[in-house]
Amino acid sequence: MFSINSLFAKTFILIVTIVIVVVILFSYSIINNQKNALMNVLYSQANTVVRSISLVTSDAMVVDDESFIVEHVQKVLKDNSEIKYIIFKKRGGQSIYSDSSKWLILDALPKIIIDLEADEVKSNKITSELYDEKVYHFNYPIMFTGIKWGWISVGLSLERYNKNMQSIYRDSLLLVLGMLFVSILFSFMITVWLVKPILILNRAARNIAAGDFTNKVDILQKDEIGELASSFNYMVDALKASDKQLRGYNDELEQHVAERTEELNLLNKQLDQRVKEEVFKRTEQEQILIQQSRFASMGEMIGNIAHQWRQPLNALSLLMQNIEFAYESDSLNEAYIKRVVEKGNNLTQSMSQTIDDFRNFFKPNKDTEVFxxxxxxxxxxxxxxxxxxxxxxxxxxxINTNVCVNGFKSEFSQVILNILNNSKDALMEKKDGKRLINVSIYKEGEFAYFSIEDNAGGIKNEIIEKVFDPYFTTKDEGKGTGIGLYMSKTIIENNMHGKLKVKNNNIGACFTIKIKLSPCEKK
Known part of the structure; x- marks a missing residue:
């Protein structure tokens, strides 16, 4: 009931808050009115003093009889202790300052006093360099036959004003405390009257939520709360009947659920078996694709090996012919044989190096490396x-030689080989003009880029989105498997977490590889 989040607490806090705000506003209004009344008393007192001084010293002000002015002002200060100082200032001239202990002739007054000089009466509470105590400063303009002579200023003590304000604050505080006590007690009673029926309904609702449909409320009020209580009791009876009906439905439903669950378990087992079979088939298909891609690349490599061996084989054949010619011409000697053997060894070593290059190229990487x-x-x-x-x-x-990534070097080299082979095959179909491949290696931000661009005219727009699909090829039958670019994309995006994209530009197709940069290892 007394929880901060309860309806009782919220209602009580709301009522108390409203009462407190009203009391504070009422007290503020009273204090402000009394404060204005005290200020009006100071204004009237200062105005009376200044007018009396003005009447007595008017002739002296006209003839600049400063001694008479000072003498009269000192008498006024002596007779009235609440007057702290009096200032006579002639327009454009000097000022006469007098207090109970001294009088001075000043060439300039403090700025805070000058700011109050005007054609009409002005006043304010100030503290100036002339008098350290805070006073009520009253500034009164002097006119003679329509000519502005100057000002008379009076500084009145705020002691009585401050005492009266303290008394007002004290009385107001006592009044506020008394009103708050009464209002809190009154608020508590109103809150109990408003919230108690709701708390009874809430308790009954909790019991019903717990399954106790015998709980009814006994509220005899003839208002909206009473009508709500009657409706609540009617709802309890309806819920009791519904609960009985629902329990019957629940028993029937549980039987259906049990039967359906058994069917679903059987279906789930069948689906699980089918999924395993499909995964196995998919794995087999991927292995076949990888094997086909490797065989296709190896076929192309064998062709490249044959191409690279053609020249040294021709040279070896020529060496054999030269040996036969030297024998027939009787010029076959030890020096000649040594020279021919050395040249033959160089040729066979070059052919052996070609085999090593191709074998290392297809050697798979088991671990990633920075390359x-x-x-x-x-x-x-x-x-x-x-x-x-x-x-x-x-x-x-x-080529920027300082661009490195982390991944599988041999697989990456195979991707480059596939793309370059495709560019070469496309350019070989180009009958006229220059055949060109542009290779760029660069970095932007935190990514490394490798682009291969040819001038073979590009890929048709209707098929460019399919070039990475498995078994899709634009080459003649027997010249392409359609799995090279598919495997290239798989290697870059799945194995090395990069991107492989293709687009057409002004001269042909451009393939771009994008992988996150890694610091190059220093050797």
Missing amino acids: SYAKAYESTMDILGSSIVSNMIEINES
Whole structure:
């Protein structure tokens, strides 16, 4: 009942707050009115003093009889202790300042007093350099036959004013405390009267929520609360009947649920088995794709090996012919044989290095490593470079050697190989004009970029979105498997968490790889 979040507490706090606000506003109004009344008393007192001084000293002010003015002012100060000082200031001239202990002739007055000089009467409570105590300063303009002579200022003591205000504050505080006590007691009684029936209804509602439908409320008020109580009792009877009916429905429903649950468990087992079968099939298909991609790449590599071996094989054949010619011409000696053997060894070593390059290229990485884009590109060109050059394709390179990423180097090199092979095949179909591939390695922000662009005319707009689909190819039958770009995208986006995208530009297609930068390892 007395919880801060209860209806009783909220209602009680609301009523008390309203009463407190009303009491405070009423007290403020009374204090403000009494304060204004005391200020009016000071105003009247100061006005009377200044007018009497003005009447007595008017002739002396006209003839500038300062001695008479000072003498009269000192008498006034002596007779009235509440007057702290009197100032005569002639317009454009000097000022005569007098208090109970001294009088002075001043060339200038403090700014706070000058600010009160005006064509009409002005007053305020001030503290100035002339008198340290805070006073009620009253400034009165003097006129003679329509000519403004100057001002008479009076500083009245605020002692009696402050005592009266303290008395007002004390009496107001006692009044407020008394009113608050009465209002809090009254608020409590009103709150109990308003909230008690609601609390009874709330308690009964909780019992009903707990399943006790025998609980009814006994409120005999003839108002809206009484009508609510009657409706509540009617609702209890209706809920009791509904509960009985619902229990019957619940028993029937539980039986249906049990039967349905058994069916769902059987279906779930069947679905689980089908999912496992589909996952197994999908895994097999992916393995087949990977194997096909590897076989396709190996087929292309065998072609590149044959291409790179063609020149050293021709040279070896020429060496054999030269040995036969030297034998027939009787010029076959030890020096000649040594020179031919050394040259043959160099050729076979070059062919062996080609095999090592291709074997290392297809060697899979088990762990990720930080590698340079430029190094991966260099290892790819060791394999594919001669094939590109032999097909009259020019490569323009813009390479930042300080661009490194974390991933699988051999798989990344295979991606570059797939894209370069596609560009080479597309350019070989170009009959006229220059064949060109632009390779760029750069970084922007926290990402590393590798772009490969050719001038083969680009990819048709209606199929450009399908180039990364498995088994999709634009090459003639037998020349492409349609899985190279699919596997390339899988490697970049799934294995290395990057992006592989393609777009057409003014001259052809541009493939861009985007992977998060990693610091290059210092060697």
